[in-house]
Amino acid sequence: MFAYAQKKPNVLMIYVDDLGYGDLSTYGASKIQTPNIDAIAKSGIRFTNGHAAAATCTPSRYALMTGKYPFRKSGTGVLPGDAALIIDQNQLTLPKLFQQQGYQTAIIGKWHLGLGSQVEKNWNQDIKPGPLEVGYAYSYIFPATADRVPTVFLENHKVVALDKNDPIEVSYKQKIGTEPTGLENPELLKMKASPNHGHNQTIVNGIGRIGWMTGGKQARWVDEEITPTFVDKAVNYIKEHKSTPFFLSYHATEPHVPRMPSTMFKGKSGLGLRGDAILQLDHAVGQLIQALKDNGIYENTIVVFSSDNGPVLDDGYVDGAVTELNGHDPFAGMRGGKYSAFEAGTRVPFLISWPKQIKSNQVSAALVCQVDLLASFASYFKSKIEPQANLDSKNVLAALLGKDKKGRDYLVKSAYTFSILKDQYKYILPNKGPARNNQVNIELGNDPNDQLYDLSKDPAEKNNIASQNPELVKQLKEILLKETKK
Ligand code: NG6
Ligand code: CA
Numbered sequence: 237m238f239a240y241a242q243k244k245p246n247v248l249m250i251y252v253d254d255l256g257y258g259d260l261s262t263y264g265a266s267k268i269q270t271p272n273i274d275a276i277a278k279s280g281i282r283f284t285n286g287h288a289a290a291a292t293c294t295p296s297r298y299a300l301m302t303g304k305y306p307f308r309k310s311g312t313g314v315l316p317g318d319a320a321l322i323i324d325q326n327q328l329t330l331p332k333l334f335q336q337q338g339y340q341t342a343i344i345g346k347w348h349l350g351l352g353s354q355v356e357k358n359w360n361q362d363i364k365p366g367p368l369e370v371g372y373a374y375s376y377i378f379p380a381t382a383d384r385v386p387t388v389f390l391e392n393h394k395v396v397a398l399d400k401n402d403p404i405e406v407s408y409k410q411k412i413g414t415e416p417t418g419l420e421n422p423e424l425l426k427m428k429a430s431p432n433h434g435h436n437q438t439i440v441n442g443i444g445r446i447g448w449m450t451g452g453k454q455a456r457w458v459d460e461e462i463t464p465t466f467v468d469k470a471v472n473y474i475k476e477h478k479s480t481p482f483f484l485s486y487h488a489t490e491p492h493v494p495r496m497p498s499t500m501f502k503g504k505s506g507l508g509l510r511g512d513a514i515l516q517l518d519h520a521v522g523q524l525i526q527a528l529k530d531n532g533i534y535e536n537t538i539v540v541f542s543s544d545n546g547p548v549l550d551d552g553y554v555d556g557a558v559t560e561l562n563g564h565d566p567f568a569g570m571r572g573g574k575y576s577a578f579e580a581g582t583r584v585p586f587l588i589s590w591p592k593q594i595k596s597n598q599v600s601a602a603l604v605c606q607v608d609l610l611a612s613f614a615s616y617f618k619s620k621i622e623p624q625a626n627l628d629s630k631n632v633l634a635a636l637l638g639k640d641k642k643g644r645d646y647l648v649k650s651a652y653t654f655s656i657l658k659d660q661y662k663y664i665l666p667n668k669g670p671a672r673n674n675q676v677n678i679e680l681g682n683d684p685n686d687q688l689y690d691l692s693k694d695p696a697e698k699n700n701i702a703s704q705n706p707e708l709v710k711q712l713k714e715i716l717l718k719e720t721k722k
Pocket of ligand 1: 253254292293294314348381383432433434446492493545551552
């Protein structure tokens with residue numbers, strides 16, 4: 237009993253893809269029910285001011301891994317499927333911190349931080365550096381996004397189920413091989429691509445992808461099997477590591493496009509395939525939590541749940557996300573969405589539970605960001621981070637444990653432009669970029685003028701009060717520019 241009490245907690249990081257603040261019933265969704273995810277909130281804390289560092293995947297993941305704002309490094313935008321690893325192997329990362337503390341570490345799911353040392357790589361040999369070189373002792377991933385080639389899993393350094401006689405080749409420059417593409421053979425598609433998004437290159441499993449690939453026929457995934465595969469790997473991992481502390485990153489693909497959940501979820505939500513994918517995600521979360529319980533380690537496991545960026549409806553495929561929305565509001569009334577500097581881009585579901593230490597049923601408005609997990613866990617372990625690590629990560633451990641209601645002083649977020657959140661105010665730096673992305677039907681937050689919103693009165697960022705508050709604008713802009721120029 238005593239030994240158990242002394243044991244370091246396991247950490248299960250559930251990091252999901254493009255899930256909106258309004259997509260979960262625990263955040264007020266009424267058209268969809270997510271009981272398993274809601275149970276994390278009931279068991280611990282639901283944050284209402286929790287953020288991804290950026291409004292797309294790669295930069296948010298970079299921040300989560302490194303504790304640095306993604307704009308500190310160029311090349312941290314959305315990566316193609318053949319990109320090289322963008323994390324410096326010498327730098328401290330979240331999984332490395334756990335390794336230093338004697339933890340077993342693993343990532344199962346989406347990666348999207350690049351693989352190998354260059355774009356040109358041989359997918360038929362060991363592919364490195366990758367997750368194993370930046371802190372994970374085990375990995376079972378797909379390289380980029382579910383809509384990008386190569387549509388394969390990698391276990392540690394190798395493509396899973398690769399037939400040496402059918403080598404894989406990948407290109408993002410031009411068509412390779414003779415396989416049909418969505419552009420030339422749309423009649424072969426089981427899910428149509430939206431016009432002009434570009435998801436019309438090599439067809440895999442009846443779905444046009446971004447990028448071209450040839451070979452690797454046996455190794456290609458079937459989309460409907462992605463989540464059952466990841467869940468199976470994660471449940472086994474939990475079972476096999478129940479007696480050593482572990483840090484397990486479960487990086488789900490839902491509800492990113494292409495939304496093609498297992499057949500048993502298709503049509504289940506009544507909200508189209510996007511809603512069905514969310515139900516699949518909820519089911520998967522239930523299985524992971526059950527595995528913790530079955531192995532007797534639930535009480536002493538910290539579960540963190542968050543999303544890499546906000547929601548988008550049409551992100552490249554005609555999948556019913558728009559037409560079957562049925563009044564569901566993934567954006568929770570906020571402005572913007574994925575890609576946007578407005579709040580729906582980066583204010584995301586953020587939950588934490590740890591039955592042994594965190595009181596149940598808490599709601600916290602503390603300002604916390606995924607970039608803070610590194611410094612917060614370092615503080616938990618009393619592990620000293622050298623100042624030359626230059627982290628943007630802040631120690632918000634007390635907020636994460638429910639003991640502090642404030643969190644950070646302020647947070648800088650990046651989309652096309654920069655914004656800063658401080659107290660109830662949100663300031664967005666002027667930017668000449670387009671005001672909206674019409675393809676995805678999302679306002680990006682770009683404006684040639686200063687924007688200032690009082691989120692306590694105006695959470696939807698409708699009423700720009702910059703011209704009435706020049707002093708506050710000046711002050712916030714100064715902090716923001718100082719941060720971005722550091
Ligand atoms: C965009 C894709 C989108 C999605 C996104 C990455 C186009 C027109 N759209 O460029 O479909 O793949 O990249 O999403 O190519 S993320 O969540 O991984 O950042
Ligand atoms: Ca994403």
